[in-house]
Amino acid sequence: MKLPYAKACEENKQVIAEVLRPFLQAGGDVLEVGSGTGQHAVFFAEQFPQIYWQTSDRQDCIEGLSARIGTVGLINTPKPLLLHVDGSWPNYRYDLIFSSNTLHIMDKHSAECFLSRCNQCLKPGGHLIVYGAFNYNQGYTSESNREFDQWLQKRDPSSYIKDFEWVEKIVNAAGFKLIDDIAMPANNRSLVWQFETLPKQ
Template identity: 45%
Template sequence: MTAIQPPGLPFSQACENNQAPILAVLAQAFADRRHVLEIGSGTGQHGVYFAPRLPHLVWQTSDLAENHAGIRAWHARHPAPNLRPPLLLDLQGSDWPPGAFDAVFTSNTTHIVAWPLVQRLFALSGAHLPPGGVLAVYGPFNYGGGFTSDSNRAFDAWLRARDPASGIRHFEDIAALAARHGLAPERDHAMPANNRLLVLRRGGAQA
């Protein structure tokens, strides 16, 4: 179902489409977590949806400075007591933000940003999450060196035409990168529209 875009707010139809399936996974993956850092909050739609539905968590948004106004506008429209205004986080050079985060969530970032920034996202998460900390990564991935669907193949071509440094990443490369930073794949959830939600845990705990 196509949602009606609120006037004056940044909007992603993909966010509207995937929120409920993501929430179903996060409710389990973050059941024992308390303070989540969302890296790349984008429009802000995910934060305002997840925070009130995961009331045991503090949901901390973050993004580049140019996206903060839109995120704050969504927060103003849909306030929640456990939702925090965006912090500046630029994977190009920002330090880990202050806060006792025991989980990280990132959606549709690994295929958008360049590979060195994907590497830094995992390096920061591995260095700063506590033992048992959870990293949840949503988006499309390739498996066994190939695309999982024709639509993902076409999406990858579109991404690379727009920015040659972007593109759908290989699950095997993500798993190897995670391992270098002490993050072990715990669950790999199939999601609608040929996406996945990877749940990784620092310290190698297995489901």
């Protein structure tokens, strides 16, 4: 089959690798949520052979993702997991959860499920790193993000750029502390949280 391809992945993979580098230097297990084409997964798994990179996505992306992972044949990229963030999460605790350009695709409910449930799959002290476009103080950070949001909502009214403050509130309640918010090319951000403790019931 023709492998799925996203131009954006080729453009942002190197700068994202530099964000990931300090967290992956010592090795560890990574869960990627919404792996899409798998281009990031194979690039990061090649860059960081000391890690184990577990891809995942919804059912409709599994075939293409599996094809890419299978074609490249790296020993540190196992078969993709079927993971819809609204459903059940893997019964395993990873060192890091990474997700790129997914929150603005998800509807509000799915984004909330992702951010509030991913702690089930992280070791205490583990990290959540999310790359993508965010709004701050309920405003766009650029004209291009405004246009992008309009394009997203026209395509699917439930998709939209999420507010950083809304995201922060959910992850804080899930036991995460923000440790970095990095400006990336093309008005994107890399948000880095550390999972400290499970919230008290």
